[in-house]
Amino acid sequence: MKRLKITNDHGWTPRTLRKEERKIKNISLRQRVIAVRLVMEGYLGKDVASMLNLCRQSVAFYVSLFNEGGLDLLLDRKYPPGREPFLTPEQQQELKQTILTHTPAELGWDIASSWNTRILQSYIREHYGVDMSREGIRKLLHRM
Template sequence: MKRLKITNDHGWTPRTLRKQERKIKDASLRVRVTAVRLVMEGFLGKDVAKMVNLCRQSVALYVARFNEGGLDHL
């Protein structure tokens, strides 16, 4: 299994994503942003999936979408 990696941060850092998470009212979007942030911080996809109660494939999809277009694509 290939390690998930943020290839384009679109100007976001783990710290700024954490601040953004607090502002997001939509719970499902908040989970997606949290998953991306945890991958950005270096956690494995399977560990992130357990932390946010998602399947590994969903985490991989969210990371791919973020890499493609930032938060707008989540």
């Protein structure tokens, strides 16, 4: 197996990388910096992988990213965009205001004096034409 090398250090030293890794809160991104620093210090890729509980190919990938674009490219994560929300931001804001300012009884939805996911599920279906699960509504309320 070929030994991993840092071909372009982009001005970083093991000491400056150690300082930088302490600032990083995201564990997976911190592991990337640690892997590159350990290779820079002379450890073999398979030893670094073993120490950090990563696969050897991941360590090699991190080193190649660092060689290509430095710390900026190493820490650049492309997250998938995720699912489109059921309600637009405007609808979410309108729903929030409705929940905060009115009771279900005032709007003719129930005799209840407070909202619950069952009542909200009916309200959202009728008012916005969107079918949401009660768990999805609970998560939406938590985010709001």
